[in-house]
Amino acid sequence: MTEFLQQLLNALSLGAIYALIALGYTMVYGVLRFINFAHSDVFMVGAVAGCLIGKHLPTGTWWGGLTCLLAAMIVCSALGMFIERFAYRPLRSSPRLNVLITAIGVSLLLEYTFQNEHVFGAAPRSFPQVFPQVVWQLRGLTLSSNQLLVIGVALVLMVALQFIVFRTKIGTAMRAVALNPRAAQLVGINPDVVVSFTFALGSALAGAGGILYALNYQSVEPLMGVMPGLKAFVAAVIGGIGNIPGAALGGLLIGTIETFVGGSQLSTYKDAIAFALLILILLFRPAGLLGRSHVEKV
């Protein structure tokens, strides 16, 4: 039982990180109908930024940790908006495949730029201990403050996102653009602003994910986004691409599967089993768990 609870905690914290990344994929897909393959590298840049900024912050304080988190989110927002503005927007009216290829190009550009030793270097670096490190023992259960931090921060960010998307004017405009871009323009919404905002929001979440991931795994390197990015992308598809609660659910699901399989005898196959299960889900629910191919009245 204790072991189960321990694993559940691990699953939740890993799943929460996947969920944070998956939200960015799904939101961008929602408004632009394309997969931003550079998203996983924005996640990496979040961790890298945290690593570089964290060096100048004191270790083991809450304010220092939160400053580091916030700074990484801001850097990633700016990067996301920059990528959208200069790489994707000029291609807005060209075939989607061109944009997709451009996204892969941006992804490679970021990965190779950061591998340059003058920028960051290919070798993994350890992440500074900006947050306080506390470990509690509770009836055989090991609770680390890092793990609780991951779950807590992810929860707060997801609630904040839910609020922005469903309760604010710009959030409603995001949903309007996702539903019908032309009608959105006809009520005076400037789609460029909404798309920019979506990238800012999604990239900030990826940046936070990068910090949380780095805190838990203690190492930062330019290719660290590849696997989590892939899994988060799958999570977004599983949840129903374009569906925000779906992305969160998908992230938690894939994190849970991975953790529990990883803790069993089949641990070497954990990724394979996770992906196989996901293919199975898609076979039965092609639109994803929460995705609906709903019919619009005309």
Next chain:
Amino acid sequence: MLTVTDLSVSYGAINAVAGISFEVPQGGIVTLLGGNGAGKTTTLHTLSGLLKPKGGKITFCGEDITRLPSHQIVARGLCHVPEGRMVFANLSVAENLAMGAFLQTDKAAIAETREHIFTLFPRLKERIKQTAGTLSGGEQQMLAIGRALMGRPKFLMLDEPSLGIAPRLITTIFEKIVEINRAQGITILLVEQNANLALEISSHGYVLETGRIACSGPSEKLRTTPQLKAAYLGG
């Protein structure tokens, strides 16, 4: 109020609108008639900036708006109720109306407009929390008109408001269009295939045929034009 001069629009090699000119005077109701594929929707989309014209000029209140993006055109008071209604299906009626007021900043004025729309279409008030996609076709049309009115337009364009709506409701909707024009002084450009009704409420009409204006004139005269009678008025 709105002057269109020699407007032409094409989709790749297809010329959907080939040099049309027309005028809508302030406070009036003008109708644009024509059969399927005549270029009516293309014209309206160009007026509201969704499509860029190949040539010609659009002047609104003395200002050249030919190449402005949609949101700037809406900001100038030219709002559009699109063909097929295009309500935001997953958003509630309230949210759809709120989006209609996207560019409005005066909260009191927004609330006032909303109340006004509820007196115009009481049904919308009853359905305020309902998801727009689950409304009936007629209710969606009311919502689409309400949403456009939330933008406090000076000029309203309606693209086939009678499309796919029960005959009884069509009469209601047309009465409301007249009311919007009379009571609020909003100028109206009405696109219709239902020529009888459209000519009844409008002062002027233009008939589009494959991207050109085939004939035009005061609505009363058009109603008795033999060629139009044969083509659109059922004899």
